[in-house]
Amino acid sequence: MSTMQHVNPRVRGIRAPVNLQDLAAHISEQIAQGVKKPFKRVIDVSSGDPHKAGMPPISFIRQVLAVCVYPELLKEKSLPLDVRQRAQQLLDICGGGSVGSYSTSFCGIPEIQKSISEFITRRDGGVPSHPEDIIFSCGSQMSLSLVLRLFASVEGKTQTGVLTPMPCPHTLPMLLDMTGLTLVPYRLLEEQGWAVDLGELHRALEAARVHCEPKAIYISNPGNPTGHVQDRKTIEKVIQFAATNCLILLAEEVYQDSVYGQDKEFISYKKVLSEMGKTYADTVELVSFHSLSTAYIGECGLRGGYMEVINMDPAVKRILTILPSLSSPVLPQLAMEIMINPPTPEDSSYNTYTQEIHHIEDTLSQNAKRACEFLNRVEGISCQPPMAGVFLYPRVHLPPHMLAEAKRLGVKADVLYCQRLLEEEGVCLGAGYENGQEDKNYHIRLCILAPPSTLEEVLTRLCSFHLQLLDKFF
Numbered sequence: 001m002s003t004m005q006h007v008n009p010r011v012r013g014i015r016a017p018v019n020l021q022d023l024a025a026h027i028s029e030q031i032a033q034g035v036k037k038p039f040k041r042v043i044d045v046s047s048g049d050p051h052k053a054g055m056p057p058i059s060f061i062r063q064v065l066a067v068c069v070y071p072e073l074l075k076e077k078s079l080p081l082d083v084r085q086r087a088q089q090l091l092d093i094c095g096g097g098s099v100g101s102y103s104t105s106f107c108g109i110p111e112i113q114k115s116i117s118e119f120i121t122r123r124d125g126g127v128p129s130h131p132e133d134i135i136f137s138c139g140s141q142m143s144l145s146l147v148l149r150l151f152a153s154v155e156g157k158t159q160t161g162v163l164t165p166m167p168c169p170h171t172l173p174m175l176l177d178m179t180g181l182t183l184v185p186y187r188l189l190e191e192q193g194w195a196v197d198l199g200e201l202h203r204a205l206e207a208a209r210v211h212c213e214p215k216a217i218y219i220s221n222p223g224n225p226t227g228h229v230q231d232r233k234t235i236e237k238v239i240q241f242a243a244t245n246c247l248i249l250l251a252e253e254v255y256q257d258s259v260y261g262q263d264k265e266f267i268s269y270k271k272v273l274s275e276m277g278k279t280y281a282d283t284v285e286l287v288s289f290h291s292l293s294t295a296y297i298g299e300c301g302l303r304g305g306y307m308e309v310i311n312m313d314p315a316v317k318r319i320l321t322i323l324p325s326l327s328s329p330v331l332p333q334l335a336m337e338i339m340i341n342p343p344t345p346e347d348s349s350y351n352t353y354t355q356e357i358h359h360i361e362d363t364l365s366q367n368a369k370r371a372c373e374f375l376n377r378v379e380g381i382s383c384q385p386p387m388a389g390v391f392l393y394p395r396v397h398l399p400p401h402m403l404a405e406a407k408r409l410g411v412k413a414d415v416l417y418c419q420r421l422l423e424e425e426g427v428c429l430g431a432g433y434e435n436g437q438e439d440k441n442y443h444i445r446l447c448i449l450a451p452p453s454t455l456e457e458v459l460t461r462l463c464s465f466h467l468q469l470l471d472k473f474f
């Protein structure tokens, strides 16, 4: 009997991610072994991982963490004084003064929960946030999966459904599958910059009720991979929709710090909800997620994020806070504390920190503009201007012969497109299929938070591949 036969049937049937990254790794290995390719290196900009794409980490965060991990560095005079002072403050709240001890509670070090709630209160212009509503875990995807598992239900008509934007973050379809939840798609309006459409939410909900029990609506704002930023009116309407239909709001707000679109601003679901009057503010269940993997910090590998849980049944919330699987790692909590409390003008690291952040902000907004303009000039590619986040999500118009070839090979056409691009030009992008899109419009996903020279190379290789493809097939 093979191992697979022992595996939970739900796991056997999951939508496994397309293995473009494996192919990228394989090609890189071939190059290292001396196999000749038309390119010198593979560039992987398929995921929202700025450091992987070549962006540097923020010095202050790394310096403080380094001292926390190795406290001998507290004596190291070559490190700025505020770095050493901050590290000492953080060590003081760790059990036994060491990052090697367990977090005091499963859902986070109390001082850091308090610090996060103060950050949220500041961010939301005084709307109160409470430390007991903050739960820390190894990243926002882990937090989301814990919440989803809480209300996953049996199969059949009563299987729990989650309204999910199309396109959605590429890790979400598999997460829903793994948790045994039904993905209920609602289409975003591409021609309107990927905005949410209320009519479409109603349509999706009605259609879903025939085969499952929708219990939640997932929102990605600012949008991954669309780069769309929702305005207050839209947020109010989504909240009303959730309230009327008894849906829990799951708001991924991990790109809240990276809005660069003109006249656009991030407004949290929590803020809008709290300003909609008691009928909504005291009843609508909302979970908001934030992460260390966010644009400017980009510390994806540290695996840290928190959720703020609003209006959830106390018994249900209690389950979340006592889950041993949560057992928050200490180092990412410290990184979060530094991220939300950066150096102030009195601190010696302030100038360097500010310069580094400005550099990332400028790179992101200039890259977004450059890449969007560039791609819109390429025949057969169109791209909505993004307003935030780290992705561009252009549409590619594929020639009929490529569609036919994809059909013959039994693969999705946008996946085939990305495979060929990888093989011929050494650029790894994401395929729209991974973002849940399975319609006749094909898209590709690229992380634009990369050094400008890397982005330029990606654009050149992509353009060359695309034009050759059109030549070949027309």
Ligand SMILES: Cc1ncc(COP(=O)(O)O)c(C=O)c1O
Pocket (backbone or CB within 6 Å): 048, 138, 139, 140, 141, 142, 169, 220, 224, 252, 254, 290, 291, 292, 293, 294, 300, 303, 304, 305
């Ligand atoms: C929508 C969304 N959720 C979550 C994350 C990050 O998840 P995690 O905190 O698990 O790294 C990202 C990417 O950084 C994202 O785009």
